[in-house]
Amino acid sequence: MYKYPVAEPEIGEEELKNVVEAVRSGWVSSTGKFIQVFENLFARYVGVKYGVATSNGTVALHLALVALGIGPHDEVIVPDLTFAATINAVLYVGAKPSIVDIDPNYWCLSPSSIREAITPRTKAIIPVHLYGHPCDMDAIMEIAERYGLYVIEDAAEAHGAEYKGRKVGSFGHVSCFSFYGNKVITTGEGGMCLTNDKELAEKMKILRDHGMDPRKRYWHNVVGFNYRMTNLQAALGVAQLSKIEKFIEKKRRIARLYAEELSSVEGITLHPEMSWAKCVYWLYSILIDRKLSISRDKLAEKLRRYGIETRNFFYPLHEMPPYRGYANLSYPVSTDISCRGLNLPSSVKLNDKDIAYIAQKIKEVIKGF
Ligand SMILES: *Cc1c(COP(=O)(O)O)cnc(C)c1O
Numbered sequence: 001m002y003k004y005p006v007a008e009p010e011i012g013e014e015e016l017k018n019v020v021e022a023v024r025s026g027w028v029s030s031t032g033k034f035i036q037v038f039e040n041l042f043a044r045y046v047g048v049k050y051g052v053a054t055s056n057g058t059v060a061l062h063l064a065l066v067a068l069g070i071g072p073h074d075e076v077i078v079p080d081l082t083f084a085a086t087i088n089a090v091l092y093v094g095a096k097p098s099i100v101d102i103d104p105n106y107w108c109l110s111p112s113s114i115r116e117a118i119t120p121r122t123k124a125i126i127p128v129h130l131y132g133h134p135c136d137m138d139a140i141m142e143i144a145e146r147y148g149l150y151v152i153e154d155a156a157e158a159h160g161a162e163y164k165g166r167k168v169g170s171f172g173h174v175s176c177f178s179f180y181g182n183k184v185i186t187t188g189e190g191g192m193c194l195t196n197d198k199e200l201a202e203k204m205k206i207l208r209d210h211g212m213d214p215r216k217r218y219w220h221n222v223v224g225f226n227y228r229m230t231n232l233q234a235a236l237g238v239a240q241l242s243k244i245e246k247f248i249e250k251k252r253r254i255a256r257l258y259a260e261e262l263s264s265v266e267g268i269t270l271h272p273e274m275s276w277a278k279c280v281y282w283l284y285s286i287l288i289d290r291k292l293s294i295s296r297d298k299l300a301e302k303l304r305r306y307g308i309e310t311r312n313f314f315y316p317l318h319e320m321p322p323y324r325g326y327a328n329l330s331y332p333v334s335t336d337i338s339c340r341g342l343n344l345p346s347s348v349k350l351n352d353k354d355i356a357y358i359a360q361k362i363k364e365v366i367k368g369f
Pocket of ligand 1: 178
């Protein structure tokens, strides 16, 4: 247990009240009033018409791919720097992932690398809004339109983030969110697909519920899944959603404090926020420049001794055994950034003093070298 954890949920009385109500009602599985309420409120929050709640964010991605009819012989473009769930979902449907490099300025997949990766078999792009920073959605949607591709936004790390004043998750044909315990809001485990396409939403609901015909019980026209969210999870989610603006403001405050404290430190690159972006800083992150005499890993190890948890950036997908075979481009940017990036404590529970202390320790450790 760290005194200063990277990400920890803040769960209060409202959550408890809702969950107790759900338990007392007896509706503990995937029927019950909180599910639809959560779907509707979250969809409205993001500015999308339909929400389909799922048991986690990974299956939300899988569900979206299946509903869009993506399968063997199709190719799906994913960024090299992301959590493995993004590419795993592509592999679940038997499609071929096409891994592309990221932009050095904001760490999300780069539109020019997408163009390089497109083949006649490309069917979809999965932009990942990494660590709370939005992708360049205008550029991505333009490419998608030109080549007739689906866009499935992986917004698991970016609830409430904005691209040119519009929330991420409202650009793609489908967007997928996660409500895992360390995400911006949580339902314990949980996820959601959002779409403006009514038919697609219906399809996802059927696939989520074993593929059962909604008008004819126990009649199955397709092979579906059990990817439903429980009423207990949704009860938690409704209460969390009512606090989302507070959480995001807190994350942005944490980011501002880190930036103030660390901007003068030579050899550190701060978490970016492009002029067109509102970043929610899911995990406030820094890059350790190569000219510093202390390595990223050494810094992390020293901070650990003060109870400060940090996390290394994701490994580039193209380096790991299950995905190596899908690396057919070059990845200079993600390779470089992955081994220099460090996520700092970003829990909404941390106060100004905590952030000042953490920043102080970072400065001390760096100076000591
Ligand atoms: C967390 C996360 C997921 C998966 O969400 P789970 O709810 O943990 O299954 C997918 N993509 C990204 C980028 C994530 O960070």
